[in-house]
Amino acid sequence: MHRFIKSKTGDVGQPQQLSKQPNTLKYRLYKDLQPCVKEGETVAKGVPVAKGKWQMLHAGRGGIVSSVTDDVIVIDCRNITDNASLVDNAKLLKSNPCDFAIQNGFIGMGGAGFPSAIKWNISEGLDTLVINAVECEPYASVDQSLLLNCTQTVFDGAKALQEALNIKKVILAVKKSFFKQIRPLWDGDIITMSDRYPGGAERLIVGKLTKKPLPAGEFPSTRGFLVHNTTTIYSIGKCLKEGTPITDRPISVIDTEKKTSKEWFVPIGTVLRDFLDIISVTIDLDKQRIIAGGVMMGKEISLDSTIDKNTTAITIVSTTKRILRDEKPCTGCGSCNDVCPIGLHPIELANRIRTGKMQSKAFHTQLNECFFCGACSAVCPSDIPLADIIREERQS
């Protein structure tokens, strides 16, 4: 037993383009997105297909809209060459950053999916931009791959955003083990985070920068920080260079059994089945499962799901061995407290939830501080689903 989770990275390769584009794109409408196209309509590349108050979805390829429902838009791709009219993005970003974020569909692409426009809307008091490239999920490597291979685009994006929002300083947050590789490429400030999961949590980075933990319910912006994932910053750079909204994103495909990961540029809305076909990965559904996101915080998905704007990785895990084991009584080893990044007592919380002793103020403080990184469940030698128990109680 080791009482920590090492966020190891495999070989960081270059993100590759798909050899063949998918024939259908399926857009899942989340949050307040409303479709703005009709069935049978012909759309060009880059035309918005759904709009919300703070974000938009754009067609990744030209084609015919084959079906529109409340939560899914399907586009049958054809060879339509005309693009949507190009907007002068650089000018828009300077004059109205919020509008730029909405028009080009920027959301947090590191997994949270929080609309960037809301973050940028707080015009005053932001003085530091943090590029989060920590990627603490074991095996994930897409951010590091972007920093090494598309360095210029990422830094252009950061510079443009810095100018637009009048931010004084840009800090790059990386893992300790990645510091040597990135030092020659980046001449600004670098903050190194722990190699242990969850080192890349926004709250921990801001807490380390201000030397005061960031409590639950408080956003980094209250301390003047704007934290963005590398993929988001990269997308800004790309958007300014090419003038097109976000229609594709880099993701890593992780095989936990072989412990390898590979990076691909994938159009948003690609159905997983098509994607795995194109990159020729076969899956045995009896023994393996597909996870959207990393192994620690991901969600199990089916082959018919799509790749969303905030899908950072596709992980293939095998269901043998320990993951399926039943819960055993607690031995009181305290691993969960050892591994908790903010020093909570997960087993104590779980015990109190199960026995119904939930009146005390201390209990509620600890319950509200948890951000469900799942580290306690992963190290528990008795396989108690601590994070699940706490999450259920929080949601009820």
Place this chain on the structure above:
Amino acid sequence: MKAPFYRTGSSTEKMMFYVLMAISIQATIYSIYYHDMPYLLTYFLYIAFAFILQTVYSFLSDGKVKIPTLSAGITTGLLVLSIPSKMPPVAVLTALTLALLFCKFMIDKQALRLNPMLVARLFLMFAFPDAIQNWTKPGVVMDSITTATPLTVFKYEEITFPLLEIIKGTIASSADSMYTYIHGSPADALPLISILIGLFLWKSGVLDWRCPLVFVGTFFITSFLLGNPPLYSTITGSIIFSAVYIATDLRTTPKSKIGRIIAGVIAGVINAFIRKYTWWPEGIVFAFLAVNILTPTIDRITFYCQAKRLQHYKAP
């Protein structure tokens, strides 16, 4: 299936297996080093008895025959390592049965847990006070040679032995060639082996370093302040052994990092005071039983303090 889809480290069974193996290795090394093979035989017989007892208990209480967990074996192994090898079997079996039944099997879900090994030893100390002081020279078949331990000699005569001899486990007589001084329990002999095994267990992630290290450190400092020779006190009287195996007991020490440090401090201070000011030459049993009793309280206080600390950073 729910996240996380990743597990690291070993399972409970594997941890218990490692500890049981470590104890057994220690017993084996002892019996080979001092040519005391009958000791090893009784050691394994007692462990077999503990497993049988657990099976019988689970059959009587649940009506099912279950595979016994290894924790009863760990308790037995620790007890057998901490008593004289010529202890009457009836006494050991009685102590084991009582401790395992009342401090392990029957109070499975209680918050307050006493380490059953300590309870068994406490029972032996009060019920068989002669036999438990009856330290004999290992490997001698005769019943007549009863010797004193270095700690008893120090306690009543203030004579210390060279440290090297204690570490090597070959204490020669210093006063009279008729008597040979030996280490107290098998656990007491060869402290270097205990340290090595402890380091291995820590490296393989079975043990937490906080409680043992803080315990030994506090004991060392408190002994020094009270005027006992600190290094001599630390390597005699099972301090190292109990730091490795008793201070790291999962159930009976606090669950949090800070809690374990507090427990180590309490145990170290109490132990040093007992050695200096009471009749008992060693005080492991009392020091750690005190920690065991305080454990639920420490857990609750650390839980409360952590919440308080987190609340403190909240913007008003």
